[in-house]
Amino acid sequence: MKLKSLLIISLAIFTFLSWKFIDKADDIPKDLSNPHLEVSLRNIGHQVLLSAGDSSTRVLPIKKLDDHTFLIQFEKQFALEPDTLAGIVQINMSEEHFAQGYIVNVLSCFTKEVVYAFEIFEDKEQNLVPCLGRPLPKECYDIKITFPSKKITLVNYMPLMVSFMALAFSFFLLIKKEKKTEAVAISNEETSIGVILGQLEFFHGKQILKSGNETISLTAKENQVLKILASSPNETLSREQLQKEVWEDEGVLVGRSLDVFISKLRKKLEADPNLKIVNVHGKGYKLEI
Structure with missing residues (x-):
């Protein structure tokens, strides 16, 4: 699968899950302060009294x-x-769109003890409505209805986290691929385009010098040294700079190695008498063109 396609798919998944998460969050009861809820609760009380034969x-x-x-x-x-109470409450709450869940406790006015209770869940299969068919005697009762607040936990955020990580990983792969492509392009450019040094043409990517139809091969170290010198023609570069850039990455610095490669390069540059590597006493070397 191409990375751009993967990125688009990840973005789509992230957007979808974010929407679902927000949609779920919207299921949390938010209108409990709505005056119409009080009317519904009073209607529950009214229907309970009617079911008990009390209309006055x-x-x-x-x-x-x-x-x-x-x-x-x-x-x-x-x-x-x-049975009647459970039916009355469920009908009224369903009509008022409070089916997300609630707990009903019937309290004794005198002892404040819970004499009956049931719980309704968003998933109807989890509903707990016990003691049906067991009537309560005539007494003073209060009916308490609680709408639990939905707590947002780490588990709720997990889909968003997973999709965000997938999206971030897709971006990482895409950026990595683009950098690799750019590096290859630069490498190809260096390989195909030479640098003019006097009458010679220097191909760093191919590690060669060309003088007309003649091709002069360079070792890896010769190639590196010449590249550094050619990047600053007619300027003196210190021995320390040349040694550091060519050998330090290998963790080894050999005192006379630079002189050896300079000597070899001079011989290979003899094809152009006007191109010389000059030793600047006490300072370093420079490529004179």
């Missing part, structure tokens, strides 16, 4: 205990059917 007593004002918890209170005692 009041549902007391809805209490908001915190940002996610609401309390439905009643004026008088009543008997409670768990």
